[in-house]
Amino acid sequence: MKHLLILFLLLTTKAFAQGPFGDYAVVKDKDGYVNIRAKENVKSKIVGTLPNNTLVYGFFDKEFNPTNWIEVDKGYVHQSRLKRIFDFRAIEGKVQGNSIIFDDKDVKVTITKQKFDKTKHKITKKEHDGWAELIIDGKKMYGIEDELLPDDHYKSITVTMKGINVPIPKSAYDDLYQIFYFNRFIFYDEEAEALYIFANNSDASWAYLVCWQIVKDKYITRIIGLPL
Known part of the structure; x- marks a missing residue:
């Protein structure tokens, strides 16, 4: 049932977006790393490596990627050396007001959102050739049209893993x-x-995905996923 609900969420997101989304996966190879190839071919030049548990975002769907190779920063890795995050154990959360709480024997996560208050942020406008975008607190916005103010945003994310607080x-x-x-x-x-x-998050052409990775007692990275 959980896998069906996860699939529903992904399909719902893809339906609202202008293009298809990719999936998140991590390197899982018996050698402890995977080779990055310059081209989508096992005989292509090796231009780097990715260690096990490296998080990547790519397009696995045969319709949009018939080659079985996933593009990364420097080149390509074969998807047989990757494991999608949805294949790991799913932990279900419960919504409580403006928060959702995941409470498991190994992990506790609380994610809280809040309404956007423009009086608490520095808002500037960046002009481009024929269009402009709002910059909030010096950063580009994800999830909202270029010149509109958002409705809400994340207030906090707290994580505890095996009793250790992870900032x-x-x-x-x-x-x-x-x-x-x-x-x-x-x-x-x-x-x-x-x-x-x-x-x-968000909808229509401004929809986006995000995945945060925490390993043991350390925050590692986040990857923003955008549609094709």
């Missing part, structure tokens, strides 16, 4: 807006003690 920097979420509803699942890789907090 999540404000910079990991303070440019993300339009949190219309909470995603009901996060994902936990027990072997690596890695946590993946996934969300799909």
Whole structure:
């Protein structure tokens, strides 16, 4: 049932967006790393490596990526060396007011959103060739049209893993807006003690995905996923 609900959330997001979204996955290879190839071919030049548990975002759908290779920063990795985060153990959350709480034997996460108050932020306008965008607190906005103010945003994300508090920097979420509803699942890789907090926010052409990665007692990264 949980996997069906997760699939529903993804399909709902894709339906509202202008193009298809990719998936989040992590490197899982028996060698402990995967080679990055310059081209989508096992005989292509090796231009780098990614260690196990590196988070990536890519397009796995055969309709949009028939090659089985996922594009990363420097080149391509074969998707057989990746495991999607949705294949890890799902932890279901409960909404309580403006927060959602995930409480599990290994993990506790509380995500809180709040209404956007323009009096508490520095708002400037950046002019482009023929259009302009609002910049909030010096950062580009995700989830809202260029010249509109958002309705809401993340207030805080708190994480505890096996009794240890894991600080999540404000910079990991303070440019993300339009949190219309909470995603009901996060994902936990027990072997690596890695946590993946996934969300799909906003709607229409401004929809976006985000995945935060925490490994053991350390915040590692976030990746913003945008449609094609």
